[in-house]
Amino acid sequence: MTAGSKLGPYEILSPLGAGGMGEVWRARDARLGREVAIKVLPESLAADQDRLSRFEREARSASALNHPGIVTIYEVGTTDSVSWIAMELVQGSTIREIIADGAMPPKRLLVLAAQIADALAKAHEAGIVHRDLKPENLMVSRDGFVKILDFGLAKLAGTGESDVTSAQTVGDPTTPGMVLGTVGYMSPEQATGRRVDFRSDQFSFGSVVYEMLTGKRAFSRGSTAETLVAVIREEPEPLEAAAPLSPFALRWMLERCLAKDPGQRYLSTRDLALELANMRDHLSDLSREQVALPVSPGSRSRRRWTAAAAGTALLLLLAPLGLLFRRAPRENTAPPMRFTIPVPPGTTYSPPEVSRGLSVSPDGTRLVIEAYSKGRRRLFVRPLDSEEATELEGSLDATGHFWSPDGRFIAFYADGKLKKIPAAGGPAVELCDAAFALVGTWNWDGTILFSNFNPPGIFRVRDTGGRAELVLPPDHTHGQTTLIWPHFLPDGKRFLYIAGTGSLNIRELRVGSLESKETALVSRLNSRVEYAAPGYLVYARESSLFAQPFDERKAVLSGEPRLIASNVHYFFGPSHAAFSVSQTGIIAYQTAARPDEIVWLDRTGKRIGQIGEPVVVKGVRLSPDGKRAAADIEDHRTGTSDIWVTELSSGVATRIHSDPIDEKMPVWSPDGSKLIYRSDRTGPPDIYEIAPGVPGSERALLEAPGVQEPADISRDGRFLVYLNEAQSALWHIWLLPLKGGGKPFSWLGTRFHETSPRFSPDGRWIAFESNESGVPEIYAALTEGAGQKRRISPSGGRLPRWRADGKELYYISSNDSLMAVPIALAGQLEIGTPAPLFRQDPEIQNFDVTPDGSRFLVSVPLQKTPESPIRVIVHWTGLLAREK
Numbered sequence: 001m002t003a004g005s006k007l008g009p010y011e012i013l014s015p016l017g018a019g020g021m022g023e024v025w026r027a028r029d030a031r032l033g034r035e036v037a038i039k040v041l042p043e044s045l046a047a048d049q050d051r052l053s054r055f056e057r058e059a060r061s062a063s064a065l066n067h068p069g070i071v072t073i074y075e076v077g078t079t080d081s082v083s084w085i086a087m088e089l090v091q092g093s094t095i096r097e098i099i100a101d102g103a104m105p106p107k108r109l110l111v112l113a114a115q116i117a118d119a120l121a122k123a124h125e126a127g128i129v130h131r132d133l134k135p136e137n138l139m140v141s142r143d144g145f146v147k148i149l150d151f152g153l154a155k156l157a158g159t160g161e162s163d164v165t166s167a168q169t170v171g172d173p174t175t176p177g178m179v180l181g182t183v184g185y186m187s188p189e190q191a192t193g194r195r196v197d198f199r200s201d202q203f204s205f206g207s208v209v210y211e212m213l214t215g216k217r218a219f220s221r222g223s224t225a226e227t228l229v230a231v232i233r234e235e236p237e238p239l240e241a242a243a244p245l246s247p248f249a250l251r252w253m254l255e256r257c258l259a260k261d262p263g264q265r266y267l268s269t270r271d272l273a274l275e276l277a278n279m280r281d282h283l284s285d286l287s288r289e290q291v292a293l294p295v296s297p298g299s300r301s302r303r304r305w306t307a308a309a310a311g312t313a314l315l316l317l318l319a320p321l322g323l324l325f326r327r328a329p330r331e332n333t334a335p336p337m338r339f340t341i342p343v344p345p346g347t348t349y350s351p352p353e354v355s356r357g358l359s360v361s362p363d364g365t366r367l368v369i370e371a372y373s374k375g376r377r378r379l380f381v382r383p384l385d386s387e388e389a390t391e392l393e394g395s396l397d398a399t400g401h402f403w404s405p406d407g408r409f410i411a412f413y414a415d416g417k418l419k420k421i422p423a424a425g426g427p428a429v430e431l432c433d434a435a436f437a438l439v440g441t442w443n444w445d446g447t448i449l450f451s452n453f454n455p456p457g458i459f460r461v462r463d464t465g466g467r468a469e470l471v472l473p474p475d476h477t478h479g480q481t482t483l484i485w486p487h488f489l490p491d492g493k494r495f496l497y498i499a500g501t502g503s504l505n506i507r508e509l510r511v512g513s514l515e516s517k518e519t520a521l522v523s524r525l526n527s528r529v530e531y532a533a534p535g536y537l538v539y540a541r542e543s544s545l546f547a548q549p550f551d552e553r554k555a556v557l558s559g560e561p562r563l564i565a566s567n568v569h570y571f572f573g574p575s576h577a578a579f580s581v582s583q584t585g586i587i588a589y590q591t592a593a594r595p596d597e598i599v600w601l602d603r604t605g606k607r608i609g610q611i612g613e614p615v616v617v618k619g620v621r622l623s624p625d626g627k628r629a630a631a632d633i634e635d636h637r638t639g640t641s642d643i644w645v646t647e648l649s650s651g652v653a654t655r656i657h658s659d660p661i662d663e664k665m666p667v668w669s670p671d672g673s674k675l676i677y678r679s680d681r682t683g684p685p686d687i688y689e690i691a692p693g694v695p696g697s698e699r700a701l702l703e704a705p706g707v708q709e710p711a712d713i714s715r716d717g718r719f720l721v722y723l724n725e726a727q728s729a730l731w732h733i734w735l736l737p738l739k740g741g742g743k744p745f746s747w748l749g750t751r752f753h754e755t756s757p758r759f760s761p762d763g764r765w766i767a768f769e770s771n772e773s774g775v776p777e778i779y780a781a782l783t784e785g786a787g788q789k790r791r792i793s794p795s796g797g798r799l800p801r802w803r804a805d806g807k808e809l810y811y812i813s814s815n816d817s818l819m820a821v822p823i824a825l826a827g828q829l830e831i832g833t834p835a836p837l838f839r840q841d842p843e844i845q846n847f848d849v850t851p852d853g854s855r856f857l858v859s860v861p862l863q864k865t866p867e868s869p870i871r872v873i874v875h876w877t878g879l880l881a882r883e884k
Helices: 049-063 095-101 106-125 198-214 224-233 248-257 269-281 283-292 300-317 320-324 877-883
Strands: 010-019 022-029 034-040 073-079 082-088 092-094 138-141 146-148 337-341 358-360 366-373 376-383 399-403 409-414 417-422 429-433 447-453 456-462 469-472 480-488 494-501 503-513 516-523 530-532 536-541 544-551 562-565 579-581 586-590 596-602 607-615 617-622 628-635 640-647 653-655 663-668 675-679 686-690 699-702 707-713 719-725 732-737 745-748 754-759 765-770 777-782 786-791 797-802 808-813 817-824 835-839 846-849 855-861 870-874
Touching: 010 034, 049 073, 092 095, 095 138, 095 198, 106 138, 106 146, 106 198, 106 248, 106 269, 106 283, 198 248, 198 269, 248 269, 269 283, 358 399, 358 579, 358 586, 366 399, 366 870, 376 409, 429 456, 447 480, 480 530, 530 579, 536 579, 562 586, 562 870, 562 877, 596 617, 607 628, 617 663, 617 846, 617 855, 628 663, 640 663, 640 675, 663 707, 675 707, 686 707, 699 719, 707 754, 719 754, 732 754, 754 797, 765 797, 777 797, 777 808, 797 846, 808 846
Parallel strands: 456 480
Antiparallel strands: 010 022, 022 034, 034 082, 073 082, 092 138, 138 146, 337 870, 358 366, 366 376, 399 409, 409 417, 417 429, 447 456, 456 469, 480 494, 494 503, 503 516, 530 536, 536 544, 544 562, 579 586, 586 870, 596 607, 596 855, 617 628, 628 640, 640 653, 663 675, 675 686, 686 699, 707 719, 719 732, 732 745, 754 765, 765 777, 777 786, 797 808, 808 817, 817 835, 846 855
C-alpha cells in the first residue's frame, strides 16, 4: 500500500500503524469528505483461512456494537483480493503512550477506567469478548474520551470455536503467544488455553488499570514463558507498596479483577463499571477514607481486609441497598430485611407444579417470575430496586427456568425443548430436546446439566446448543431409579443432586463430577438444595427453609441446620421447595399455599353449608349419586396431598392414604365403587385406582412418561379421559379405553393448553378448556374422532361441568361468575346463551355440581385479597448471626 492507492471509495493517505492482525492506514472517503482509518489484512496472510476468518469476525463483532467508547465500523470490503475494514479515525494517544512517562493520577485514571469498563460492559452484554485488551488498544481522543480499538481477537461468546492457535511462542512480553491474546495482559484461563468468557476481559482490564495506577506492568518478566507463568501462578506487586496513595476501594476493585479464579471476579462487567463510576464521582470521599484507614505493610490477608473495609465504606457512602446487592460473596452481619414482591400487574402467579416459579439472579439484583398473562405462561424479570417487571417476549409457556452464572441469560423449558433467552430481552434459542421440565444448573464453562425421567439420569448440553448427552445414570445396583435437581458447586465441575431410591420419597443427596463417574453420599436428605456463599446449603423440610454449614471442597455438611423462613411452599412433593438463592446474600421463596374453604352454594350463590375446616385443596368431586365427596387435602408438614372421602349426610371424613406420597385429583367410577386419582408413588405422577375401604385394592391403571392426571370417566365406563404433560410444558387430552385392553391415545394435542375435559352424560361429547384464542375458553367436540369443536363460552371460561341430565353445562367466566348454558344433546349439539347464576368473591378454585343442578360444591380461598406469595430476604446470613 502507498499514498494515493485506492481501496473502493477510499484514497490511502498515510500509514498509522501495524499489528498481528493487519496494517492500519489513514484514508479519505471521497463520498462523504471525511477521513477514516482503514485496516488491511497483509497480502502474505490473506491466504491463511484462519487469519481471514478472524479478520472478518472482527468486523462482524465490532459492527454489532454501538457505543461512544467503541470504534465505529463504517464498511467492510475486498478490492483486488485485499480485505479491508473502514472505521472511525480516532485522533489522540494510546494509553501506552500516555503512561510511558509514569503512572496516572487517580482522578484521571478513574475517569478513563470508568469509560473503558462501560464500553466493555456494552460488548459483554452483546455476547462479545474482546480477548486482547491492552494499553495499545485503548485510544484517548483529543477531547479526553476513550475508544477501544481492535476487536481482531473478539469472539462471540459461546460460538464453540477453539481458543487455541499455533502462533509463535517467542518474543517480548507484548508478542502474541501460543494462545490468542497478548502475553502479560491475558487472563490465566486464556494463558492455559481454556475457554474464556467476559471475565477474561476483566482480568486484562485489571492488568491495564494496574499499569495505569503504578506505571509498572503487573506480570512482566524476562521472557514470554516466565510472563505466562507469572500470569497463571503469581501475584503482582502489592498495591500498598506499588501505589501507596491509591484509594483503597480502587485496590479492592483491582484485586477482584486480577483474581486467578474467574468465579471471584465480577458477576457482570456492568457491576464493575458502576463501581468505577461511583469511585470517580466520589473521589473526595475516598480520599477522606484514606486518612481514616492508614495502611502498613502486611500479609495478603491484611490487604484484603483493608480493601474490603474501604469497599464497605464506599458502599455505605454511595447507595447502600443497590450496591450491597453487588457485593462480593462473604459472611454478612448486616441486619436482614424481608419484603414481599407483588406479581406483575394483570398476571396470575401460577407456575406449573414441577417448577419453583421464581428465581433470583446470581448477583441478587433481579427476580424472574413465572406468571400467566392472556392465557399463557410467561417469564417476567423484575429488578429488586424497581417496581416494574418486564415480560420476556420469547418465553411463552416457559417453565423450570434457571439463570446463567453471569446473569445474562435465562434457560427454561417450553415445547419439549430446553431454551435460553437474554435476560435483557430478545429471541429465545433452542438448545436441545428436553421432555421433563425440572430446574437445571449452568456453570461458567458453558455446561448445562438437567435431569430426565425417560431415560432417567442427569444430562448435559453446551449453552450454545447441541445434542444432550448422559452424564450420570441411576445406579440400579443400589436401587436408584431417578436422579434429579443437579446443582453445580462453585468449582463448576462437581455438582449436587438428589437420587431417588425405589420411590421418589426415599432420597439421598449425593455429589457427582463432570470428570468422573464416581459419586459420594452427602446426606440422607429429602429436599432439593442450593449452595450459598460463603459456605451453606439451603434446603427445606417440614414447610420451612434451613441453612446448614457446608464445606464445598469436601462436600461435607457440618453443624446444625438453622431456620431461615417458615411457611414455605412445596410443589410436587416434599423435596420440591420453591426457593432460590443468590451468591450475594439474597433468598427468594414462595409462601405455602393459602387454605381454601369447601362450601355449598345454591343457584343464587348463597352459602348454605360447609365441609370440614379450611384446608389446602385442589380437586373436589361429588360421587355419581351425590352422597359422598372426595377431595385431595394437603398435609402442611410434608407438602403432599392425600385423598379424603366425606359422607355428606354425617360429615364424617375418611383418609384413603396416610403415606408421604402425593395423591391428587380424584375421579369417581360411574357406579361410585372406585376412585381414580394421580399418584407419584414411583416417579412422575401416574394414574391409580382404589376401592375405598377394600384393603389391597389399589393398583396402577396407567403408567406412562411424563405427568398423567385423570379427569373423567364416561358414564358407560368405556373411556377414561385424562391429561398428559410429557413432551412439553403443555397439558393435552388423552383417552384410555377401560374395556378390551386398548392402548391410550391422544384425543386432542395442539400447541396450546387443553385442560378440564368432562364427558357429556351420553358420552358423545367432551367439553374442555383451551387457551388457543389467547385466553381460556370452553369448547366441546365429539368423543369419537374429536372432529370440529364448538366454542361455548363467548368471552373467557374455565372448568366446564355437566348436569347429570345433560340439559345444562356450567363454567366459571373471566369475571369469576358461575355461568349456566342451556344444552340439547339430541342429534347435533345445541348450545344456548350462557347466563350468569352468581358472581363469587373470592374466586372459585374448583367446583362440582349435584346431579339435579340445584347446588354447587366449591372450593374458595379463605382470604378475599391474598397477599403475594413471593418473599425476599436480604442479608439472610444475618439471621444465622442472631442465632449464634
